[in-house]
Amino acid sequence: xxxxxxxxxxxxxxxxxxxxxxxxxxxxxxxxxxxxxxxxxxxxxxxxxxxxxxxxxxxxxxxxxxxxxxxxxxxxxxxxxxxxxxxxxxxxxxxxxxxxxxxxxxxxxxxxxxxxxxxxxxxxxxxxxxxxxxxxxxxxxxxxxxxxxxxxxxxxxxxxxxxxxxxxxxxxxxxxxxxxxxxxxxxxxxxxxxxxxxxxxxxxxxxxxxxxxxxxxxxxxxxxxxxxxxxxxxxxxxxxxxxxxxxxxxxxxxxxxxxxxxxxxxxxxxxxxxxxxxxxxxxxxxxxxxxxxxxxxxxxxxxxxxxxxxxxxxxxxxxxxxxxxxxxxxxxxxxxxxxxxxxxxxxxxxxxxxxxxxxxxxxxxxxxxxxxxxxxxxxxxxxxxxxxx
Amino acid sequence: xxxxxxxxxxxxxxxxxxxxxxxxxxxxxxxxxxxxxxxxxxxxxxxxxxxxxxxxxxxxxxxxxxxxxxxxxxxxxxxxxxxxxxxxxxxxxxxxxxxxxxxxxxxxxxxxxxxxxxxxxxxxxxxxxxxxxxxxxxxxxxxxxxxxxxxxxxxxxxx
Numbered sequence: 001x002x003x004x005x006x007x008x009x010x011x012x013x014x015x016x017x018x019x020x021x022x023x024x025x026x027x028x029x030x031x032x033x034x035x036x037x038x039x040x041x042x043x044x045x046x047x048x049x050x051x052x053x054x055x056x057x058x059x060x061x062x063x064x065x066x067x068x069x070x071x072x073x074x075x076x077x078x079x080x081x082x083x084x085x086x087x088x089x090x091x092x093x094x095x096x097x098x099x100x101x102x103x104x105x106x107x108x109x110x111x112x113x114x115x116x117x118x119x120x121x122x123x124x125x126x127x128x129x130x131x132x133x134x135x136x137x138x139x140x141x142x143x144x145x146x147x148x149x150x151x152x153x154x155x156x157x158x159x160x161x162x163x164x165x166x167x168x169x170x171x172x173x174x175x176x177x178x179x180x181x182x183x184x185x186x187x188x189x190x191x192x193x194x195x196x197x198x199x200x201x202x203x204x205x206x207x208x209x210x211x212x213x214x215x216x217x218x219x220x221x222x223x224x225x226x227x228x229x230x231x232x233x234x235x236x237x238x239x240x241x242x243x244x245x246x247x248x249x250x251x252x253x254x255x256x257x258x259x260x261x262x263x264x265x266x267x268x269x270x271x272x273x274x275x276x277x278x279x280x281x282x283x284x285x286x287x288x289x290x291x292x293x294x295x296x297x298x299x300x301x302x303x304x305x306x307x308x309x310x311x312x313x314x315x316x317x318x319x320x321x322x323x324x325x326x327x328x329x330x331x332x333x334x335x336x337x338x339x340x341x342x343x344x345x346x347x348x349x350x351x352x353x354x355x356x357x358x359x360x361x362x363x364x365x366x367x368x369x370x371x372x373x374x375x376x377x378x379x380x381x382x383x384x385x386x387x388x389x
Numbered sequence: 390x391x392x393x394x395x396x397x398x399x400x401x402x403x404x405x406x407x408x409x410x411x412x413x414x415x416x417x418x419x420x421x422x423x424x425x426x427x428x429x430x431x432x433x434x435x436x437x438x439x440x441x442x443x444x445x446x447x448x449x450x451x452x453x454x455x456x457x458x459x460x461x462x463x464x465x466x467x468x469x470x471x472x473x474x475x476x477x478x479x480x481x482x483x484x485x486x487x488x489x490x491x492x493x494x495x496x497x498x499x500x501x502x503x504x505x506x507x508x509x510x511x512x513x514x515x516x517x518x519x520x521x522x523x524x525x526x527x528x529x530x531x532x533x534x535x536x537x538x539x540x541x542x543x544x545x546x547x548x
Binding site for chain 2: 017019020022023027028034036037038039041043125126129290292297298300301306342368370
């Protein structure tokens, strides 16, 4: 049998990730420092782990209802209201998902198919384009620019919209650039979208990791609240990546459609993770604040490290990534990352992995210890000066 | 200022330059703040936390509950001082509840600690009684867990 032929073209035609080869390389190296993985280095706070363990001791090992325990959904509603000033009905407007990733996937599957267009600002998280392509819809990318601090500009958005546009994805705070959308920039985007029949998927998984004031949710603008699906989760703010738990909030008609896919594909999010997540929302503000302060300190160390190494580096105000330009070295981002890994044993990810416009940049994460960050910056500085001369 | 303390509490060896970088402040400003904190005795000292069990030095720790009679006009402070002046006393706290002072003693063996209690602590005029508890194993001290350091075992994945 020709297995390749058996695979749907929409899946077959999505190229393998450009990052894969680095992972194969780094697994062979013992002394390499990885600034490549986009997840917290912190272990989940103990009170959350304890709640998960306790739920197992009590024998809570069954399914929950499809959209998740109502108690957890109530707490999510309270949390979202407290943090972002948007209110949702826990019974009809909130769906507990397997990570924010599932939310993105089922939102797209519920909304788009062949002939539809999904607008995706880039550079961004690789799943938007991939999940869009799997549905048969067409991704339409917008190239965000360093001179705009990688923010989405209203004229760029306007230009990308056609009568086929069904969904716009707003990925802020952004992976990989660390860009955020301050209120004045959001306002202009809201004005572009408010009178159009377009659904907004706002992926705010990095919302709590914002270093200049409080995060403002796109869903908090009344003009677009109804048409916005707010995606968030526990992985980044609460260091709960391995628990795979997130949530989607939105209009009851949208959540119902997403739940239809969710109930057949997933049934429900893992029960243990749901119990742990409820505890996270309840009692971890101090721990989250401490982690954010710590990330912020590392962020400053890494940005100045890249600048001291002679690379231009935009100051990221969100997430835990730094996205320096390596254009001055004359290398492509792929060459830079491969040579850096082979010669200095530091893993970073080429910006080109996050969209064509990421070429000329690399992504490095500061979700790592000071010792590792400081040592990595030393190696990068040595590497850059060697390749300049 | 609080964030400087937060950094130093976790790592007393963080340099002024490093702290300045982390907090986006000038080196001079950080240096001045730390100096002030030291002068005001907010920063009391810079210690190294040692797991003596892993070193070659023999040492035992005991926690002693002490009941005392407070002295007229000086409360517990004077009695406490007579106790905490001894270099063997690693910590001394005034307590609420069933006894008055917690005294933590380190010595090279049980005999040395017992002798200290019998010869120095118990005979003090204001000391009414003592109860000595020896520490068998230290799991965590000053917020630091003594077991082997957690290894970074995050696996690489596409994201």
